[in-house]
Amino acid sequence: MFTGIVKDVGQVKAVDEGRGDLRFTIQTALDLSQIKIGASVSCDGCCLTVVDIGDDWFSVDASKETLNKTILDEWTTCSRINLEPSLTMGEELGGHLVSGHVYGVLTIKAIKREGDSHRIVFDIPEGFEHLIAPKGSIALNGISLTVNDVTDADFGVNIIPHTWMNTNMSSLQVGDEMNFEIDMLARYVARIMGKI
CATH class of the missing domain: 2.40.30.20 (Elongation Factor Tu (Ef-tu); domain 3)
Structure with a gap:
């Protein structure tokens, strides 16, 4: 669950092809100490799961279904991406409830x-x-x-x-x-x- 309040604009650093899926590595200024592998991050509004993480980057996978329904298939190296970590209890809800399930x-x-x-x-x-x-x-x-x-x-x-x-x-x-x-x-x- 997210609020729709963008916390950082990250940048795609790498795009790797899998078996119909794509893995995106995104550089960010977010505090990644609070984000763990398996966490959800809103990336241009898509709820994606963190599969790898470094000091100033994280990686997410996008399935064929996600690529077909979103703009993620247009992302290239250097694409600018709106980022928001998932909402935690007690945080301000500054926007509205956003699921990250893009229509x-x-x-x-x-x-x-x-x-x-x-x-x-x-x-x-x-x-x-x-x-x-x-x-x-x-x-x-x-x-x-x-x-x-x-x-x-x-x-x-x-x-x-x-x-x-x-x-x-x-x-x-x-x-x-x-x-x-x-x-x-x-x-x-x-x-x-x-x-x-």
Whole structure:
């Protein structure tokens, strides 16, 4: 479980192929003394298991299923990755509850500067129209964000300067893809109502 508050932007140092899986080694400024092999780390919003660890790096494996449903298959050496260790009891819940179970990818339709902030617009994927609501929560590349506005076709989020500079958002362009996770509460309500 995560909060959607990015703790570091790491960098992919190596990509190794297995039998359909990929192993990523990520350099980070996170305090790795608190992270053990087997721990979960949100990497661009994907809950991945630490399989190896060093002083300033850790490695995670991504299965074929994960590679098919996320942007991880686009990661290369030097890719910048939003990182968040798993939530521990007693920690501040600064964003919203994020599971790290990515639903798919969204393509950036527009990026507009609005004052010091940036507004990013995405098309709503088919079948998700009823799960994205104004002032609701969504996680994009592991970042907890508030949906600002929704039309029948698209939705927008506002990125404040702090988030823009302290995540990998500042390196994104129109046409780039981002992992998305719908708010957990919205998913369960939709399931109860028979919409999923």
